[in-house]
Amino acid sequence: MADHSTAAAAGRRQHVAIEIEPAASDSSLVTSILQQMETVSSLHSICRASPTRRESSKKSYTPQKVAIGPYHRDGATAAEPLRPMEDHKWRYVHALLGRRTDLEASLNDCVSALRELEQRSRACYAGDDVDLPAGDEFVKVMFLDGCFIIELFLKYSTKVLRRRNDPIFAVPGMLYELRCDLALLENQIPLFVLQRLFQVVPIPKQCANLSLAELAFRFFKNMIPGDTLSHREKFTQEGNHLLDLICHCLLPTLPRLPSSKSHKHLRSVTDLHSSGIKIKRAKTENLLDVKFVNGILRIPPIEVHQHTELLLRNLIALEQCSNVHGTVHHVTSYVVLVASLIESERDVKFLRQRGILTSYDDDDNGGEKKEAGVGKLFGKLCEEVELKESYYDGLCERVNGHRGKNLRALKKKLKRRRNNGSRPTLRLVMLFTVLVLLIAIVGTLFSVLTFVHRHI
Structure with missing residues (x-):
């Protein structure tokens, strides 16, 4: 009985010990742990x-x-x-x-x-x-x-x-x-x-x-490509630093398309156009919202200014050295995509004519130099880029798949034209032959009649 009472008392003592309020030093420990978590x-x-x-x-x-x-x-x-x-x-x-x-x-x-x-x-x-x-x-x-x-x-x-x-x-x-x-x-x-x-x-x-x-947005808004209104909505307090806020502004609004493979490229815009794919300027001003629907590749307007290379280089470097905004590098993916679309000065001219590409010195002289410079810009930006997966993998897959269908359809169409084209030619030859025979017969009859008329 005494042993039982002793055990019960010990249990009560243990229970009371658990309810003792934490010492004052515990609050400093909690603070230290929180600071360590924030640091990491x-x-x-x-x-x-x-x-x-x-x-x-x-x-x-x-x-x-x-x-x-x-x-x-x-x-x-x-x-x-x-x-x-x-x-x-x-x-x-x-x-x-x-x-x-x-x-x-x-x-x-x-x-x-x-x-x-x-x-x-x-x-x-x-x-x-x-x-x-x-x-x-x-x-x-x-x-x-x-x-x-x-x-x-x-x-x-x-x-x-x-x-x-x-x-x-x-x-x-x-x-x-x-x-x-x-x-x-x-x-x-x-x-x-x-x-x-x-x-x-x-x-x-x-x-x-x-x-x-808001103050930061007003300061940087002339530097950020795209629509000012949508950028203001994205320019929130969330971010690691000012460049990260700019990067956040440029994130695409369209959902990422699923893809069976990774890191696919597109042919140049002139090649895509030749294969039957239409290239049009997108109505959206969000730079990264490139989309492909019903055989039409819609590209938001690209404005190349004096600061464009500097800004894109630093955004790419930011994505390459950290995992900001997830593992998919959106700006890097965009630059690689545009670089594949622009392979020559012909591609630059093609995009200019459709109002997709403009540059700060469009009103100056030296158009060939400008087009060569813009063409090389995105290629230079891709140097030393490591891109395991692209945000546009699904888009590239759809464009390339549609391009293959277009090529097969184009070949069938040309074959039909050749086949259909040979029939009218044959008809013309036959008609010409018949006409020649008729003329020959008429000429022969005329000669016979003339001979008979003279000798009777």
């Missing part, structure tokens, strides 16, 4: 372009005016061309934080917020050769570049915020170069850093109703 989830979202890609077009991956993030800090502290923009950054930071009476309080809020995100931010940068700034210096980089970008977006959106003769807006071409620099893969800071800073910095009343996503 954001690993390697900002990468370097591969060495082979940099060799093919170094300028396409290297900032020309402003260094953002840690990858090109050495260039920012040197003389030209990135050093001058560092002074403009600090001027923009002062303008942003100075909208609050207590500037030091604004600064403290920013630093505290970035301290909390430091480890997560560091984890975003990938590569063994990356030598990230230590401690305070890294936080300083995130602070300076993040505040500069936010103030740049604010000034771009609202003219009254700009200082008179601000070189960023006054110097011709400066804003264009900054926009290109902010779209480079190696020139990014995490989007969550921008979002957190946007929450703590003083926003002017003129922009109080604008989100960070």
